[in-house]
Amino acid sequence: MKHFITQGNITNKRVEENIKKNFPNGIDFCYTDPPWGNGNLKYWKTINKKATNFNSDLITQNELEIKIVNLITENVINYAFIIYGVSVANSLIKKFKNNPKVKDVQYYEKKYANNFKNCTICVTLNEAPIIDFSFLKDTKGLQSLKLICEKFKDKYKSVLELFIGIGYYLKVLHKYNFVVVGNELNNARLNKAISKIE
Numbered sequence: 001m002k003h004f005i006t007q008g009n010i011t012n013k014r015v016e017e018n019i020k021k022n023f024p025n026g027i028d029f030c031y032t033d034p035p036w037g038n039g040n041l042k043y044w045k046t047i048n049k050k051a052t053n054f055n056s057d058l059i060t061q062n063e064l065e066i067k068i069v070n071l072i073t074e075n076v077i078n079y080a081f082i083i084y085g086v087s088v089a090n091s092l093i094k095k096f097k098n099n100p101k102v103k104d105v106q107y108y109e110k111k112y113a114n115n116f117k118n119c120t121i122c123v124t125l126n127e128a129p130i131i132d133f134s135f136l137k138d139t140k141g142l143q144s145l146k147l148i149c150e151k152f153k154d155k156y157k158s159v160l161e162l163f164i165g166i167g168y169y170l171k172v173l174h175k176y177n178f179v180v181v182g183n184e185l186n187n188a189r190l191n192k193a194i195s196k197i198e
């Protein structure tokens with residue numbers, strides 16, 4: 001399975017050029033977990049400098065959210081699932097709701113390690129039928145991704161994963177035979193991700 005992945009800051013124009021070049025008619029759906037919060041963004045920038053000796057531009061949460069909403073609404077055909085911080089979810093939800101291509105937004109809390117909660121923001125785009133995604137409520141770890149893969153595996157072929165990280169999602173999506181289009185800031189983390197699917 002061939003995937004299409006770029007490396008660098010999400011604001012770099014290469015990210016969208018890669019999407020448009022390989023999927024000019026759009027990608028079936030998006031599943032991704034962006035960093036959230038200005039402190040968290042600074043942390044990833046520092047980690048990137050330590051691991052790769054490359055100093056990336058620092059962007060704010062607001063700039064990141066605008067970029068995410070633009071990349072998704074301009075390039076994804078049906079649905080987007082964004083795993084995000086509970087305390088900042090409203091700011092991203094508001095930006096999606098203000099976009100004319102967005103038909104529906106749902107919010108479900110989920111769990112990750114040590115009983116901390118994050119959430120899944122489920123966005124229905126364009127002509128896609130609105131589905132009740134409440135089956136994602138209270139899922140743990142990768143379970144919500146696996147439920148979406150099971151639901152979409154016979155229907156859809158391509159997925160946008162904008163923050164590849166060390167590839168936990170990439171590995172699951174690859175196993176389900178989806179073509180993954182995406183990006184990661186940190187070269188060292190991206191190498192770990194690629195090694196998971198080789």
Ligand SMILES: C[S@@+](CC[C@H](N)C(=O)[O-])C[C@H]1O[C@@H](n2cnc3c(N)ncnc32)[C@H](O)[C@@H]1O
Pocket residue numbers: 008009010011032033034035041044045059163164165166167168169170183184185186189
């Ligand atoms: C929560 S992790 C993603 C985990 C990933 N889904 C996985 O399965 O391993 C967030 C990722 O966003 C990346 N990141 C942080 N700031 C970024 C930026 N400005 N542009 C692009 N990626 C960024 C980090 O390097 C980190 O790997």
